[in-house]
Amino acid sequence: MAQASGKSAGKSFLxxxxxxxxxxxxxxxxxxxxxxxxxxxxxDKDQIIAxxxxxxxxxxxxxEAGRLPPGNTAVERDGKYVLEGNIFEEPGAREVKAFGLxxxxxxxxPAGTVADLxxxxxxxxxxxxxxVHTFPAASDDTRGRRVYYSxxxxxxxxxxxxxxxxFAEGIGRSFINSLxxxxxxxxxxxxxAAFAAYALAWMRFxxxxxxxxxxxxxxxxxxxxxxxxxxxxxxxxALFFGVxxxxxxxIWLAHTGFGLPFAIYLLRSYMAGLPRELMxxxxxxxxxxxEIFIKIVLPLSxxxxxxxxIFQFLWVWNDLLxxxxxxxxxxxxxxxxxxxxxxxxxxGGDWEILTTSAFVTIIVxxxxxxxxxxxxxxxxxxxxxKGG
Amino acid sequence: xxxQIFSAILVIVVGVGxxxxxxxGANKLLDLIFPSRGVSGMTAVxxxxxxxxxxxxxxxxxALIILLVYLIYPVxxxxxxxxHDRSGENFVGFGNYVWAFGDREFRNSILNNLLWLLxxxxxxxxxxxxxxxxxxxxxxxxxAKSLIFLPLAISFVGASVIWKFIxxxxxxxxxxxxxxNAVVQFFGGQPQVWISLPFWNSFFLMAILIWIxxxxxxxxxxxxxxxxxxxxxxxxxxxGANPFQIFWKIMVPQIWGTIAVVWTTITILVxxxxxxxLTMTNGQxxxxxxxxxxxxxxxxxxxxxGRGATIAVIIMIAxxxxxxxxxxxxxxxxxxx
Numbered sequence: 201m202a203q204a205s206g207k208s209a210g211k212s213f214l215x216x217x218x219x220x221x222x223x224x225x226x227x228x229x230x231x232x233x234x235x236x237x238x239x240x241x242x243x244d245k246d247q248i249i250a251x252x253x254x255x256x257x258x259x260x261x262x263x264e265a266g267r268l269p270p271g272n273t274a275v276e277r278d279g280k281y282v283l284e285g286n287i288f289e290e291p292g293a294r295e296v297k298a299f300g301l302x303x304x305x306x307x308x309x310p311a312g313t314v315a316d317l318x319x320x321x322x323x324x325x326x327x328x329x330x331x332v333h334t335f336p337a338a339s340d341d342t343r344g345r346r347v348y349y350s351x352x353x354x355x356x357x358x359x360x361x362x363x364x365x366x367f368a369e370g371i372g373r374s375f376i377n378s379l380x381x382x383x384x385x386x387x388x389x390x391x392x393a394a395f396a397a398y399a400l401a402w403m404r405f406x407x408x409x410x411x412x413x414x415x416x417x418x419x420x421x422x423x424x425x426x427x428x429x430x431x432x433x434x435x436x437x438a439l440f441f442g443v444x445x446x447x448x449x450x451i452w453l454a455h456t457g458f459g460l461p462f463a464i465y466l467l468r469s470y471m472a473g474l475p476r477e478l479m480x481x482x483x484x485x486x487x488x489x490x491e492i493f494i495k496i497v498l499p500l501s502x503x504x505x506x507x508x509x510i511f512q513f514l515w516v517w518n519d520l521l522x523x524x525x526x527x528x529x530x531x532x533x534x535x536x537x538x539x540x541x542x543x544x545x546x547x548g549g550d551w552e553i554l555t556t557s558a559f560v561t562i563i564v565x566x567x568x569x570x571x572x573x574x575x576x577x578x579x580x581x582x583x584x585x586k587g588g
Numbered sequence: 589x590x591x592q593i594f595s596a597i598l599v600i601v602v603g604v605g606x607x608x609x610x611x612x613g614a615n616k617l618l619d620l621i622f623p624s625r626g627v628s629g630m631t632a633v634x635x636x637x638x639x640x641x642x643x644x645x646x647x648x649x650x651a652l653i654i655l656l657v658y659l660i661y662p663v664x665x666x667x668x669x670x671x672h673d674r675s676g677e678n679f680v681g682f683g684n685y686v687w688a689f690g691d692r693e694f695r696n697s698i699l700n701n702l703l704w705l706l707x708x709x710x711x712x713x714x715x716x717x718x719x720x721x722x723x724x725x726x727x728x729x730x731x732a733k734s735l736i737f738l739p740l741a742i743s744f745v746g747a748s749v750i751w752k753f754i755x756x757x758x759x760x761x762x763x764x765x766x767x768x769n770a771v772v773q774f775f776g777g778q779p780q781v782w783i784s785l786p787f788w789n790s791f792f793l794m795a796i797l798i799w800i801x802x803x804x805x806x807x808x809x810x811x812x813x814x815x816x817x818x819x820x821x822x823x824x825x826x827x828g829a830n831p832f833q834i835f836w837k838i839m840v841p842q843i844w845g846t847i848a849v850v851w852t853t854i855t856i857l858v859x860x861x862x863x864x865x866l867t868m869t870n871g872q873x874x875x876x877x878x879x880x881x882x883x884x885x886x887x888x889x890x891x892x893x894g895r896g897a898t899i900a901v902i903i904m905i906a907x908x909x910x911x912x913x914x915x916x917x918x919x920x921x922x923x924x925x
Binding site: 215216219220222223226227230231232233234236237240248249250251252253254376377379380383384387388391392393395396398399400403404405408409411412413414415416417418419420421422423424425426427428429430431432433448449452453454456457458460461464488489490493514517518519520521524525532537540541544551554555557558561562565566568569570573577580581 | 592593595596599600603604607608611612615619640641643644645647648650651652654655657658659660661662663665666669676715719722723725726728729732734735736737738739740741742743744745746748749750751752753754756758762763764765766767770799802803804807808811831856859860862863866867879882883886893896897899900901903904907910911914915918919
């Protein structure tokens with residue numbers, strides 16, 4: 201392009217810088233949300249609520265309460281009674297910023313200063329957590345004084361959340377359930393659609409144009425139109441044969457049905473674009489339609505089969521509606537999306553559970569997506585640009 | 589658990605094996621009944637013709653049966669149910685439709701759906717187009733596109749958790765751990781419970797879908813932009829057009845068809861949006877939409893299939909113009925084939 205012609209270098213530099221900046225802004229806007237749950241899922245659960253995840257590398261300050269040892273255990277030294285020790289169970293990891301003796305003013309005194317508690321009683325807490333508590337005379341206190349302090353905590357990252365959600369919150373089991381639903385629901389429609397697509401692309405029979413129109417029409421039929429009758433049908437079949445109405449077989453077939461129009465449409469438009477000479481020379485050599493399909497068309501259609509497989513896999517894995525209608529909500533059938541939805545209700549504010557579960561849910565699609573992006577984009581372009 | 593994996597693998601083997609066996613067996617059977625080899629010339633020709641008549645239906649049969657059971661029959665049945673009461677037995681005429689338009693929640697859903705339809709396709713298409721144009725100009729454009737494209741792989745439920753975390757509100761005096769409230773606070777504003785603000789909460793839900801779908805618009809439009817002949821842009825540059833004029837007057841008109849496709853695709857998606865509303869608000873605080881309302885009526889109080897079906901039909905009616913346009917478009921393209 202002749203972009204730079206007639207323009208000063210300065211202006212061109214500025215506008216190019218602006219483009220970089222604008223793209224950077226969009227990329228940040230689009231990645232930060234996901235980054236947020238990834239970082240949070242690795243944080244300690246107390247830290248998640250103590251500071252925003254964007255501060256997770258700089259540590260957090262938490263205000264806590266503790267109790268000093270009883271006053272009557274103080275030992276006499278230089279005419280005073282002194283109590284010494286450390287308020288932390290594991291000294292060294294944290295740092296006291298300030299302390300106080302009333303819950304209304306928990307950070308009244310900066311760390312390292314001596315607080316006068318009246319009647320000659322003093323307390324000093326140093327940044328490392330060690331304290332010196334002195335009494336002018338022997339104390340008969342047996343409970344120990346309550347103290348408040350704010351302490352900084354170094355950033356703590358952990359994989360404990362993952363262990364927790366995978367084994368205690370049922371995400372692990374749901375992961376298996378999702379795989380159980382997704383793989384057959386991806387494989388079955390491919391074969392059925394491939395034969396139908398070949399027939400619609402290369403075989404002559406009455407009603408073919410009508411069938412193609414029907415498939416394209418069904419492409420946009422909202423799923424909602426199918427739910428109630430199929431639910432009735434499944435209940436009826438279950439009642440008649442005395443089997444449960446919510447089964448894996450049921451959802452495999454449902455996903456097959458809902459994915460079929462797109463599969464046939466995508467495969468047909470690809471197969472129709474294959475060179476006619478190829479089929480004709482094979483037919484002259486005496487090959488039947490079946491042989492042409494298996495030996496020529498199917499291998500050549502690999503890219504589009506891969507595209508559809510990725511689409512269907514992502515769509516089934518990410519689906520919530522079909523799973524909620526056709527699968528039960530028991531542990532043995534709840535898929536990841538359903539489980540995540542249930543957790544949103546039952547563990548509303550427990551972000552360590554929610555962010556970790558969400559990340560487990562999206563990790564498989566992200567891997568599939570990144571490793572097979574080429575096929576995905578190709579399918580997207582073929583599926584939407586050609587016919588809509 | 590291991591048994592479940594085993595049975596899933598078994599099903600794949602049986603299912604795929606069954607499909608292969610069907611197609612292969614049916615084909616073989618056809619050859620046996622109407623042999624074309626080893627018979628006299630006239631019979632062979634006749635049999636070949638008969639094979640040609642039957643074989644397409646063998647190929648297309650399984651797909652046709654599944655489409656009939658899982659899509660065509662349900663569509664008709666849903667229409668029929670929408671004129672019947674909750675049990676699906678007593679005819680009520682247009683009773684359900686009359687109920688719907690008198691129902692406050694339904695009217696609220698229609699209003700919200702209209703809002704979604706106005707905002708989401710427009711925002712996705714516009715942002716997608718802008719990002720496609722910008723990323724085409726820089727060396728790291730491919731990486732940028734990949735990252736913006738990425739949310740498309742994330743489920744609506746997963747995206748809802750991601751954004752719920754961003755909209756998180758914590759009471760006075762607590763640290764705001766939601767990014768949006770932290771930013772608002774940083775600029776001196778007052779933190780809000782974003783998803784329960786009537787009217788505006790819909791926009792916060794729309795942001796999620798826009799975040800997911802912009803990548804789709806971007807990829808399709810980016811491919812279309814590459815197809816624009818460079819001479820048209822060069823000519824405009826020589827004529828002294830500025831970048832904005834080139835964008836609006838040279839590039840956009842040439843990819844008008846693709847923009848329409850992106851727009852309609854996202855429109856259909858918006859009409860069916862369900863997961864986001866269910867997980868974020870479940871229709872509370874006036875954020876209800878049709879698809880979620882329909883799901884609600886399917887199970888509310890034991891389920892009212894008549895009303896559920898009525899809402900499904902109304903969604904279907906909204907999709908109908910796009911469906912007709914699609915079929916006409918496709919017929920024009922495949923015309924002679």
